[in-house]
Amino acid sequence: MRHYEVMVILDPSLDERTVAPTLDTFLNVIRTSGGNVEKVDVWGRRRLSFEINKQAEGIYALLDVNAEPAAVKELDRQLSLQDSVLRTKVLRRDAAKG
């Protein structure tokens, strides 16, 4: 079991209030595999420093997760298949200290 940070940039046309519940459905992958979700932090709308898929803004969300590597990989895969997800990034905080 390891600690991961998953950052997601979502399409700005989404309603910010629906973001947390939608992400939650994806997090079921973690829960069913025995991991737990520490924190879901929705930063909200932010200007991107460059355009991603022609979008100048994005809704940022940060997920703190304890899980098996395979579960996180699956979560990342499912997120990136979503059209409303502009970009994702998975980092292990403990390893490289930053």
Added chain:
Amino acid sequence: MAKLDRRPPKRKVNLLRREGVTVVDWKDVTLLRKFISDRGKIRSRRVTGLTPQQQKQVATAIKNAREMALLPYPGVAAR
């Protein structure tokens, strides 16, 4: 016999990060902004006055932040 007076070594901006930062967080954009030029390039160690380890940490943090569009990539006059 005063030799050509050497300019006294300009004191470096003394480890900006003795402000309590021990671990550089790639999500701390306001901190990382101080380590890039207005064109978006990472400031060299000569300018930042960081230790090699710290410089490395800052550099990786900036690169991670760039991937998530938190910081700009180097280019013509970024905003």
